[in-house]
Amino acid sequence: MLCLLSSSSTSHVLSLYKIFSLQSLILTRPSSHLPFSTMSINLSSHAFAGNPIISKTPKPSDPFSPNSAFQTLKTLLSSHTHEPSSPNFKVLPFRKGRPLARSTGDLAPNWHLGWLSLGDCKTLLENSEVNLIEESLVYLGSKSEDDVVYWAIDVSEASGLVNELGSRQFCFVELRTLMVATDWVDARAMGELAIAGHARALLEWHNISRFCGHCGGKTVPMEAGRRKQCSNESCKKRIYPRVDPVVIMLVIDRENDRALLSKQSRFVPRMWSCLAGFIEPGESLEEAVRRETWEETGIEVGEVIYHSSQPWPVGPSSMPCQLMVGFFAYAKSLEINVDKEELEDAKWQSREDVKKALALAEYKKAQKTSATKVDHMCKGVEKGQSLSADFNVESGELAPMFFPGPFAIAHHLISSWANQVGVNGVEAKQPTSSLSSL
Ligand SMILES: [Zn+2]
Numbered sequence: 001m002l003c004l005l006s007s008s009s010t011s012h013v014l015s016l017y018k019i020f021s022l023q024s025l026i027l028t029r030p031s032s033h034l035p036f037s038t039m040s041i042n043l044s045s046h047a048f049a050g051n052p053i054i055s056k057t058p059k060p061s062d063p064f065s066p067n068s069a070f071q072t073l074k075t076l077l078s079s080h081t082h083e084p085s086s087p088n089f090k091v092l093p094f095r096k097g098r099p100l101a102r103s104t105g106d107l108a109p110n111w112h113l114g115w116l117s118l119g120d121c122k123t124l125l126e127n128s129e130v131n132l133i134e135e136s137l138v139y140l141g142s143k144s145e146d147d148v149v150y151w152a153i154d155v156s157e158a159s160g161l162v163n164e165l166g167s168r169q170f171c172f173v174e175l176r177t178l179m180v181a182t183d184w185v186d187a188r189a190m191g192e193l194a195i196a197g198h199a200r201a202l203l204e205w206h207n208i209s210r211f212c213g214h215c216g217g218k219t220v221p222m223e224a225g226r227r228k229q230c231s232n233e234s235c236k237k238r239i240y241p242r243v244d245p246v247v248i249m250l251v252i253d254r255e256n257d258r259a260l261l262s263k264q265s266r267f268v269p270r271m272w273s274c275l276a277g278f279i280e281p282g283e284s285l286e287e288a289v290r291r292e293t294w295e296e297t298g299i300e301v302g303e304v305i306y307h308s309s310q311p312w313p314v315g316p317s318s319m320p321c322q323l324m325v326g327f328f329a330y331a332k333s334l335e336i337n338v339d340k341e342e343l344e345d346a347k348w349q350s351r352e353d354v355k356k357a358l359a360l361a362e363y364k365k366a367q368k369t370s371a372t373k374v375d376h377m378c379k380g381v382e383k384g385q386s387l388s389a390d391f392n393v394e395s396g397e398l399a400p401m402f403f404p405g406p407f408a409i410a411h412h413l414i415s416s417w418a419n420q421v422g423v424n425g426v427e428a429k430q431p432t433s434s435l436s437s438l
Helices: 066-078 118-127 161-166 175-181 187-208 285-297 351-360 363-378 388-395 409-418
Strands: 088-095 098-104 110-113 137-143 148-154 219-222 227-230 244-253 258-263 275-278 301-312 322-331 345-350
Touching: 066 088, 066 118, 066 137, 088 118, 088 161, 088 187, 098 175, 098 187, 098 363, 110 187, 110 363, 118 161, 137 187, 148 187, 175 187, 175 363, 187 301, 244 285, 244 301, 244 409, 258 285, 258 351, 258 409, 275 285, 285 301, 285 322, 301 409, 322 409, 345 351, 351 409
Parallel strands: 088 148, 244 322
Antiparallel strands: 088 098, 098 110, 137 148, 219 227, 244 258, 244 275, 258 345, 301 322
16 A cells, blocks of 8 residues: 555645645555555654644643743742742753753664753753743643643853763754654654754744834743733733744646656755745735745646645744645646746656655665764764764665655655555545635
8 A cells, every 4th residue: 555645634724635644654565566665654743743742731720831830930949949849840951042952772872852850950050150030941831640841941141051961961952953863753752852843943932032023122021931022011012932834835747647846056965855935924825835836936836735734943043933834736837947046946757756766765864873973962972963964864875866854844745745646556536625726
């Protein structure tokens, strides 16, 4: 069975159709109808989605709620008592956008988030001559079953921390490096990656929203850092965390069984991906898909079908979290006219060539190499944070082209399309959208 598009359900928000079945890793067997085996990776959620500590925010009266936990935190810090009896507080430090991590396992290293106790965090900061105040901590979520409330803190100013934590084999690691190093079938690791992504997005947003956009007054954190407010009494504007929506689409030539893949100059050599672009004010998602495709490649898109979405907190710090909204976009015209300012190249690729590239890419090897690198960084063996080595491994030596790894929605758009043909060669039935003509 090669078809991954095994379920369809109506999206109550968009009235489009979700056609992404999210279950487990599937390795398809070589078929007598196909010249090679194809690896398809199917996840329980995208990387950075499926955060295990934010799914249900407790009611305000609950001791695990943001406001109750913040009051407890305030009492603890003012009374110089470090540890609450219940709930327990765990703090994740970030330095320049990098979460604290540690690594376990020798043969198959696994990274973990570097949670500190509140008391430990306070002592470490005091050793760097930084006073821990409650407003520095940002509420991330809770697990009442474990009796824990989770917080994040930006410790970029406390430079002395790096060495002290390093001596305990903790290290601040780029979130992108952790993303590549995460084993996508390990639910624990995927959960930790999602927590780190959420935390980074909140902390970066705090960094870029220090002043009110309305009156220029200073902003202060509210609701345990889940929002901010202007401190000017005559303004008091409320400011909420920023999310920047981006459409990402695989453009498909249904008649000739091809997909449009593009290359940007910033990509590593031989890497091809989907088209993507920011949504403009006053524009629907479908309109953004059609406009971006037209602007970048000169191709006209007709039907637009929703696939899935992914939080993307590893972009520039000016955009603390993008939301990638993925679509299949069916072409109405086929002639490519590349906008060279936006793209280096765009080409129609046959389904067979895409499948071959997926089969040759060494995503698992790239993941393991990155996990080893994080392990070395935590143990003080390696300092570098460059990603180029990861992508070189990922591409596989034989592949004429490769696609982003399973941590990116682009991978799943491409592999879902490539694998939607059954062994009898008949295209899997696709849902159609009642809004396709909008
Ligand atoms: Zn203001």
